[in-house]
Amino acid sequence: MSDDAQSADSLAEQGTDDELIRRWKSGEQRAATLLVERHAGSVARFVTSLGVQHDVEDVVQDTFVRAFGSIDGFRGESQLRTWLFTIARRLVLDARRSERRRGEQVEVQDSDARTDFDPLDVMVADESERRMHGAVARLTPTQRQVFSLRVGEGMSYKEIADAVGTTEGAARVHYHNAMRAIKELLDD
């Protein structure tokens, strides 16, 4: 049985996100733990794709605390995961604005792209995988975010647009530009 099939079975046993939210609201704290277990990895990867190098877990924790604190504002129009990404992105941008006000140099725009950033370098042992990581790390921040969500998380362009704060069309263009850039980098 594949990992995907196993996780699908596990999700079916635990219940959907909406069911777990209902259970948490009715007082079952373990439902919150299951939701964290289900989405913390995705949120952490997304936060990493935003260029956060340190305190990733703090950002993830803040994201969940904010999300659960305003869960009544979650209308279910998007997936819970997309909503978590939106909150995480806002937290990261707010932190960067604060850092900017303090005069620290941070990555915010495409023009500020740090092409040498790869927090996962130390974790990647395989040479071909290291090259892939290197290629992804050389994308612009927006391309990297979109590509990570499309390929790493399997999100639709609509979900990506909601999470990243852009349009579906722009997300599609960013994905294809990123794919072309990665192919060229790997062919070199």
Place this chain on the structure above:
Amino acid sequence: MTDCSDGAVRDLLPDLVHDRLEPDVRRRVDAHVLGCSDCQQEVELLVALRKSLRRGPVMDVGAIASAIPAYRASRRSWGGWRAAAAVVLLAVGGTSVAVLQRERDTGRDSAISTVVPVVRGAAPMAQATPAPLPLAIDEPSRELVIGNPAIDELDDRELSTLLAGLETIEALPSPDEDRPADLQVRAPAGTD
């Protein structure tokens, strides 16, 4: 590595890798990929990239979950609406009481006093003393009255004809009834 020319299929390859395609679309994409070496290579690359991208920092789920407080129903928005409704009710009620009180105090005069400003510009009431009106329209006012460039281009004779035509229009108020005879649009000098 080259790109397949079928952009629509290439667009769906990440969904194929994540098994997110509807069955009929999946069959169509599968059939294309089987016969397309470019797409086969791209799918292989996407599978490898997906595996690579899904590596990430390991999160302490217990620590994160322990920071989440127990659910407490949000009352802020409902309380806000109630406060807003209370303010509106107080404002409307207070205004109504003030108006009623004022009408009671002033009687019919209040009704007249509230009507007079609305009909400002109508003929003055018989008992009212009319304010003195200017005897003639001064030069800037005249510019306002006949400031239309098309009119400015008319010569004196055409203007006289136009003014004579205006006199015959019945819809215009008669100058003799409502205003002093001196309050006429002054014709340009030299037309008499």
